Amino acid sequence: MTKENSNKMWGGRFEDKPSDIMEQINASIGIDKRMWRQDIRGSIAHATMLSQQGIISKNEAVEIVNGLNKIAEEIKSGNFEFKASLEDIHMNIESRLREIIGDVAGKLHTARSRNDQVATDFRMWTRGAADELVHLIEELQGALEALAQKHKSDIMPGFTHLQAAQPITLAMHLGAYSQMLERDKGRFIDCRARLNECPLGSAALAGTPYPIDRKFTTEKLGFDRPISNTLDAVSARDFANEFLFCAAQTGLHLSRLAEEIIIWATPQFGFIQLSDAWSTGSSIMPQKKNPDAAELVRGKCGRLNGNLIQMMTIMKGLPLAYNKDLQEDKEPVFDSFDSISLCLQAMKGMLESATFHTDAMLESAEMGYTTATALADWLVMNLGLPFRDAHHVTGAIVKMAENKGCKLDELNLSDMQELNPAITDEIFAVLSVKK
Numbered sequence: 001m002t003k004e005n006s007n008k009m010w011g012g013r014f015e016d017k018p019s020d021i022m023e024q025i026n027a028s029i030g031i032d033k034r035m036w037r038q039d040i041r042g043s044i045a046h047a048t049m050l051s052q053q054g055i056i057s058k059n060e061a062v063e064i065v066n067g068l069n070k071i072a073e074e075i076k077s078g079n080f081e082f083k084a085s086l087e088d089i090h091m092n093i094e095s096r097l098r099e100i101i102g103d104v105a106g107k108l109h110t111a112r113s114r115n116d117q118v119a120t121d122f123r124m125w126t127r128g129a130a131d132e133l134v135h136l137i138e139e140l141q142g143a144l145e146a147l148a149q150k151h152k153s154d155i156m157p158g159f160t161h162l163q164a165a166q167p168i169t170l171a172m173h174l175g176a177y178s179q180m181l182e183r184d185k186g187r188f189i190d191c192r193a194r195l196n197e198c199p200l201g202s203a204a205l206a207g208t209p210y211p212i213d214r215k216f217t218t219e220k221l222g223f224d225r226p227i228s229n230t231l232d233a234v235s236a237r238d239f240a241n242e243f244l245f246c247a248a249q250t251g252l253h254l255s256r257l258a259e260e261i262i263i264w265a266t267p268q269f270g271f272i273q274l275s276d277a278w279s280t281g282s283s284i285m286p287q288k289k290n291p292d293a294a295e296l297v298r299g300k301c302g303r304l305n306g307n308l309i310q311m312m313t314i315m316k317g318l319p320l321a322y323n324k325d326l327q328e329d330k331e332p333v334f335d336s337f338d339s340i341s342l343c344l345q346a347m348k349g350m351l352e353s354a355t356f357h358t359d360a361m362l363e364s365a366e367m368g369y370t371t372a373t374a375l376a377d378w379l380v381m382n383l384g385l386p387f388r389d390a391h392h393v394t395g396a397i398v399k400m401a402e403n404k405g406c407k408l409d410e411l412n413l414s415d416m417q418e419l420n421p422a423i424t425d426e427i428f429a430v431l432s433v434k435k
């Protein structure tokens with residue numbers, strides 16, 4: 001007989017209750033309660049399948065499903081008490097089901113283990129998260145594309161080594177980020193496709209002797225197919241690693257854009273001004289307007305990368321099949337989802353409400369001798385100079401402009417002809433950035 005003190009779910013052979021610290025280290029309810037919808041959906045599919053297969057009766061299934069729906073209502077309305085003593089979301093729900101419908105609740109766990117249950121819930125959750133992130137990425141791309149449209153002929157310096165290199169358009173610059181995001185989106189879509197296989201029916205590790213119908217639950221839960229190897233089904237978490245990488249890579253792309261916004265927003269650059277809604281002031285320096293949201297997007301990379309390393313480290317060397325280490329899988333995934341969702345939305349908000357100082361961008365492109373490469377190419381194409389020689393002559397022309405404190409297109413033809421007499425006034429066609 002189970003002692004009064006021991007766990008009602010698995011305490012048959014136990015006489016004592018766990019120590020307080022054991023309860024604390026063992027409990028995951030604070031984290032995994034986020035999967036309550038998936039858990040209830042999975043249980044409803046499982047109970048329905050059990051009755052269709054004659055493993056439990058129709059009436060029992062109806063009672064179980066009604067009870068689960070009632071629990072869903074309780075959780076939705078905030079009237080459900082989550083208990084750490086019941087470890088996780090699975091046992092919290094099952095225990096409440098027993099309170100509502102009595103002992104028949106115990107039949108729900110026939111032909112199932114928490115090991116296949118949690119793997120099923122977690123895959124469903126991650127699948128939904130990937131879908132949501134694809135949507136948020138598309139929203140940000142929409143904002144970038146609208147800005148690119150607006151600034152398709154606004155000139156700015158393109159940089160290498162953060163030194164003005166060649167003139168480009170602001171549209172080109174923003175378009176580069178939209179393409180990075182397109183690949184990020186593709187990665188989430190791939191991740192989702194690979195993870196969308198159903199572990200349910202694997203039970204603890206070795207399958208189950210009951211005549212279950214895995215095809216039914218697989219379809220009911222929106223999976224593409226059941227996972228054939230039951231050990232793999234309960235212990236694989238590469239889908240979590242993959243999701244975490246997708247999030248980290250997206251964050252990494254956003255951090256590059258964030259860094260540029262931060263640089264561009266300095267008075268020294270003056271390329272962009274963030275709206276008040278997306279900046280903060282300094283409590284001591286009244287003149288300041290800080291790009292905090294951009295800095296936080298850049299800073300969130302720390303946790304996004306950390307979560308990936310954390311999960312990969314949990315998995316390293318883990319023997320088959322289920323081990324409790326796996327319970328540590330949800331926190332990094334939830335955290336990366338929350339973080340990258342915020343970053344994508346913040347980036348969209350910042351960009352949409354920012355003012356781009358295209359006059360300052362143009363001026364900077366003109367000041368930086370960014371047409372020097374075009375000049376060298378002109379010398380090659382029109383005078384037949386070898387590129388290295390053209391490069392040398394161009395360098396001398398840039399130095400001349402520097403000495404005179406003028407732009408390249410403000411130089412005199414005769415001055416340039418001192419460096420190469422074959423130069424004609426057609427050269428002016430390539431000296432201004434607008435060309």
Ligand code: ARG
Binds near residue numbers: 087088114322
């Ligand atoms: N809370 C557990 C987890 O997240 C559920 C699975 C528990 N299984 C077990 N055999 N103790 O991994």
